[in-house]
Amino acid sequence: MIQVAGKQIAWREGMTVSDLLDELKDPHPYAVVRINEQYVTRPNFEHILIPDGAEVFLIPMIAGG
Amino acid sequence: MSDYQLKEVKALSYQRPDMVNGYNDQSLYINLSDQEIAIKPVAEKTKKTFIGGKGYNLWLLWNAVQPSTKWNDPENALCIAAGPLGGTPIYPGSGKSIVATLSPTTASVIDSNVGGYFGPYLKFSGFDALEIQGKSAKEVVVFIDGVNQKIQIYETRDLPQNAYALSAVLTEHFAGGKPRNISVVSAGPGAKNTLIGCLNFTWYDPKRKRARYKQAGRGGVGTVFADKGLKAIVACWDHVTAETNNPADKARLKNVAKLHSREIVELDPKQNEMSKIGTTHLVTIMNDHDLLPTHNFRYGQHSQAPNLGQEVYRRLFDPGFDGCWMGCTVACSHGIKDFVPLTGPYKGKKVFVDGPEYETVAGCGSNLGIFDPHTVAEINFYCDAYGLDTISVGTGIAFGMECFEMGLINETHTGGLSLHFGNRLGALELVHQMANGEGFGRIVGQGVRRMKAIFAKDFGADPEVMQDIGMEAKGLEFSEYMTKESLAQQGGYGLALKGPQHDEAWLIFLDMVHNFMPTFDQKAEALHWFPMFRTWFGLCGLCKLPWNDIVPEDNKDTAEPAKVMKHVQWYADYFSAITGNEVGPEDLINMSETVYNFQRIFNLRMGFGRRQHDDIPYRAMGPVTEDEYESRAERYDKQLAETYKVDIEGKSSAEKLAILRKHREAQYEKLKDAVYKRRGWTPDGVPTQKTAKRLGIDFTEVIELLKANGVNS
Numbered sequence: 001m002i003q004v005a006g007k008q009i010a011w012r013e014g015m016t017v018s019d020l021l022d023e024l025k026d027p028h029p030y031a032v033v034r035i036n037e038q039y040v041t042r043p044n045f046e047h048i049l050i051p052d053g054a055e056v057f058l059i060p061m062i063a064g065g
Numbered sequence: 066m067s068d069y070q071l072k073e074v075k076a077l078s079y080q081r082p083d084m085v086n087g088y089n090d091q092s093l094y095i096n097l098s099d100q101e102i103a104i105k106p107v108a109e110k111t112k113k114t115f116i117g118g119k120g121y122n123l124w125l126l127w128n129a130v131q132p133s134t135k136w137n138d139p140e141n142a143l144c145i146a147a148g149p150l151g152g153t154p155i156y157p158g159s160g161k162s163i164v165a166t167l168s169p170t171t172a173s174v175i176d177s178n179v180g181g182y183f184g185p186y187l188k189f190s191g192f193d194a195l196e197i198q199g200k201s202a203k204e205v206v207v208f209i210d211g212v213n214q215k216i217q218i219y220e221t222r223d224l225p226q227n228a229y230a231l232s233a234v235l236t237e238h239f240a241g242g243k244p245r246n247i248s249v250v251s252a253g254p255g256a257k258n259t260l261i262g263c264l265n266f267t268w269y270d271p272k273r274k275r276a277r278y279k280q281a282g283r284g285g286v287g288t289v290f291a292d293k294g295l296k297a298i299v300a301c302w303d304h305v306t307a308e309t310n311n312p313a314d315k316a317r318l319k320n321v322a323k324l325h326s327r328e329i330v331e332l333d334p335k336q337n338e339m340s341k342i343g344t345t346h347l348v349t350i351m352n353d354h355d356l357l358p359t360h361n362f363r364y365g366q367h368s369q370a371p372n373l374g375q376e377v378y379r380r381l382f383d384p385g386f387d388g389c390w391m392g393c394t395v396a397c398s399h400g401i402k403d404f405v406p407l408t409g410p411y412k413g414k415k416v417f418v419d420g421p422e423y424e425t426v427a428g429c430g431s432n433l434g435i436f437d438p439h440t441v442a443e444i445n446f447y448c449d450a451y452g453l454d455t456i457s458v459g460t461g462i463a464f465g466m467e468c469f470e471m472g473l474i475n476e477t478h479t480g481g482l483s484l485h486f487g488n489r490l491g492a493l494e495l496v497h498q499m500a501n502g503e504g505f506g507r508i509v510g511q512g513v514r515r516m517k518a519i520f521a522k523d524f525g526a527d528p529e530v531m532q533d534i535g536m537e538a539k540g541l542e543f544s545e546y547m548t549k550e551s552l553a554q555q556g557g558y559g560l561a562l563k564g565p566q567h568d569e570a571w572l573i574f575l576d577m578v579h580n581f582m583p584t585f586d587q588k589a590e591a592l593h594w595f596p597m598f599r600t601w602f603g604l605c606g607l608c609k610l611p612w613n614d615i616v617p618e619d620n621k622d623t624a625e626p627a628k629v630m631k632h633v634q635w636y637a638d639y640f641s642a643i644t645g646n647e648v649g650p651e652d653l654i655n656m657s658e659t660v661y662n663f664q665r666i667f668n669l670r671m672g673f674g675r676r677q678h679d680d681i682p683y684r685a686m687g688p689v690t691e692d693e694y695e696s697r698a699e700r701y702d703k704q705l706a707e708t709y710k711v712d713i714e715g716k717s718s719a720e721k722l723a724i725l726r727k728h729r730e731a732q733y734e735k736l737k738d739a740v741y742k743r744r745g746w747t748p749d750g751v752p753t754q755k756t757a758k759r760l761g762i763d764f765t766e767v768i769e770l771l772k773a774n775g776v777n778s
């Protein structure tokens with residue numbers, strides 16, 4: 001299992017960030033998610049794997065300056 | 066501890082007024098030429114029109130200077146103010162001071178905001194703003210003692226030169242055993258010997274038992290301070306509570322403050338963790354999106370960027386509460402304990418580094434081709450201690466390095482420094498030279514605009530090439546974001562009133578990553594609304610981070626997620642609760658629009674503020690060199706073929722580069738047209754008389770100025 005925004009989600013081998021976002025059916029154009037303390041950005045969503053037991057935060061990245 | 070002297074030469078005792086709804090309705094005036102100290106009332110119309118903070122500063126400065134006034138003329142005023150909400154300890158981010166003056170590098174109005182305790186302590190001492198004119202022949206310290214209701218001017222001898230030591234000495238000197246009651250504003254030798262000096266504003270950290278500081282960095286405000294003969298300004302205040310501002314509706318204030326404060330405590334750990342890593346999370350995020358400036362803004366990405374990322378600074382930062390104002394739950398002002406510099410006067414000694422923040426990491430790290438966090442920390446430490454702006458230092462050295470690599474300048478000009486990208490000790494040497502006003506550092510310390518002129522005149526460098534790669538506009542060095550692929554952010558920088566600083570509009574993700582504003586009209590609307598709302602923070606004495614760096618969990622499902630309207634409504638409630646003036650979100654925009662247009666007109670008065678002054682170097686719009694083009698050829702080829710319908714078959718990189726440039730420059734001009742129209746300005750970028758009247762700034766002097774510049778309606 002992984003925890004996403006406070007909810008338990010079933011984990012599977014080879015699960016990428018893109019897979020997770022597809023599964024959540026969340027249309028928001030996330031640019032960044034955080035897996036535990038590791039920041040993952042959209043260009044890497046398709047190849048970064050989520051480990052079992054991870055806590056995933058969906059970052060609403062709208063600010064920077 | 067140095068053996069110093071402070072000799073009182075002038076003093077004024079005063080009766081502190083009762084604060085009413087966040088206002089004292091008076092300002093403090095000091096003329097250093099004749100040591101005049103005066104307390105001046107703030108007119109009701111001034112309060113209504115300019116609100117406070119930056120608005121008050123601009124009005125004081127407008128009345129202090131003439132169109133012919135130069136930055137180092139005695140009549141130039143250095144103004145510092147909080148704002149009506151400033152100093153509230155229960156609402157996050159409520160401790161900002163705003164500084165305004167005529168800039169040494171832009172020759173027009175500059176404003177810079179900063180944390181630390183000074184602004185609130187100044188206000189609680191009885192003054193909504195401080196205006197300093199004149200020049201002192203001898204170095205002086207001004208002491209604003211709100212507890213004993215006394216203003217004193219001291220001539221000084223043998224105080225430490227650098228702000229790191231000076232802050233500690235003056236905090237102890239004036240504290241009377243209560244160091245938390247003291248906030249010191251000071252510059253440093255770098256501010257005196259360059260044009261890019263910053264100001265350090267202290268806050269006392271009781272856990273670490275030391276004065277720490279934040280910086281008002283942009284546009285040489287520290288240089289003006291040093292030129293006036295100011296060694297330091299010190300404010301003293303004792304006890305701060307939610308009631309010190311005497312809010313109109315205490316219960317409403319406590320309610321809205323609790324909502325915002327609790328939300329940050331709950332959501333910051335789930336979002337950007339600013340209370341642990343500050344703004345350093347941005348480094349790798351920007352790098353992954355090709356937005357992190359590397360090698361003088363040539364590229365937006367580098368394989369070694371993670372060396373400067375949040376994982377590194379998470380380990381380097383000393384854990385603990387790091388709020389630059391009391392009670393702020395963002396608490397992002399982190400620092401490095403027991404850092405040992407490799408160079409300079411503190412070589413081999415343990416020091417505390419306040420920072421770095423993202424801008425310093427990018428400016429003094431990746432943009433110089435330096436990917437060593439310790440070098441960045443050392444440059445950060447010395448820039449602060451010397452009173453140098455890390456953004457202008459970083460962007461200036463980066464320009465020097467690229468000129469060196471292109472052969473525009475050589476070791477003959479740099480005093481033997483091999484100024485290649487990545488030369489860590491060379492970059493540090495330049496910082497030390499800037500502080501001492503010597504060597505090649507003395508030239509870099511003049512800022513990029515003057516570097517270009519000196520390189521062309523004295524070293525024979527090609528001015529056209531330097532115009533393309535010298536990252537300044539209006540005379541101010543760019544802050545540290547790549548804008549090549551975001552037309553909206555090109556406008557965010559180029560159309561900013563003071564020059565290319567991101568505090569007016571940061572639209573890169575909204576434009577480039579989220580594609581929230583595909584049309585010109587949408588970009589123009591964003592370049593109206595965001596600068597207006599962001600200006601409001603500077604009027605009120607607030608930090609903008611709580612607004613949109615930590616956002617509600619349901620924000621993404623709202624009609625306009627980029628505006629974070631739930632928080633905007635909270636800010637309207639906050640303003641209403643303190644001042645007693647009932648306002649809604651639109652009123653906040655109107656307050657800002659008034660001051661914003663006044664600042665644009667102020668620029669016009671100083672000989673700027675027209676369309677031509679909103680130009681930006683081509684490096685900010687697209688690839689300057691064939692190498693840059695070829696490094697992202699797929700992106701640029703696609704844009705030429707699909708967006709501009711250009712047949713690129715058989716064309717060389719040089720040919721494609723030229724065609725792309727023509728299109729991108731045309732797009733930027735089209736953006737100017739759309740934004741000027743939205744803002745109620747003429748096609749030349751000047752507010753119309755109608756706009757001035759609508760906003761209530763149609764003072765006789767303003768209308769005459771507009772008429773004199775051909776604006777007759």
